Amino acid sequence: MRNVRWNRRNTSDNKDLDVFPYFTDLMSNAFMIISFLLLALFQSLxxxxxxQSTTPIIIDKKSGNFKFKSGSAELNKDLRQYF
Known part of the structure; x- marks a missing residue:
């Protein structure tokens, strides 16, 4: 009987010292965070x-060709050809 109690106590101590579930949680969380960071890095690249590959749009303000009529958002002929 005394031996049985010792075995119960020994098995309960093993459960307290079992770090495998905590380790797997930590590793899965770390994997998710690293995956998210890599995804964000690749998207930003x-x-x-x-x-970097697009050409800038340069509009000569002095020419007056690229202006809207007052109160209108309609593109004039020069702007339509430009775009």
Whole structure:
């Protein structure tokens, strides 16, 4: 009988010292965080590549060709051809 109590106590101590569930939770959370950060990094690199490859739009303000009529948001002929 005394031996049985010792075995019960020994098995309950093993459950207290079992770190495997905590370790798996930690590793799965770390994997999710690293995956999110890598995804954000790749998206920012792709956006940066797209922004670097586009040509800037240069409008000569002095020419007056690229102005809207007062009270209108309609593009004039020069702007339609430009875009």
């Amino acid at each position: 792709e956006l940066n590549r797209k922004l």
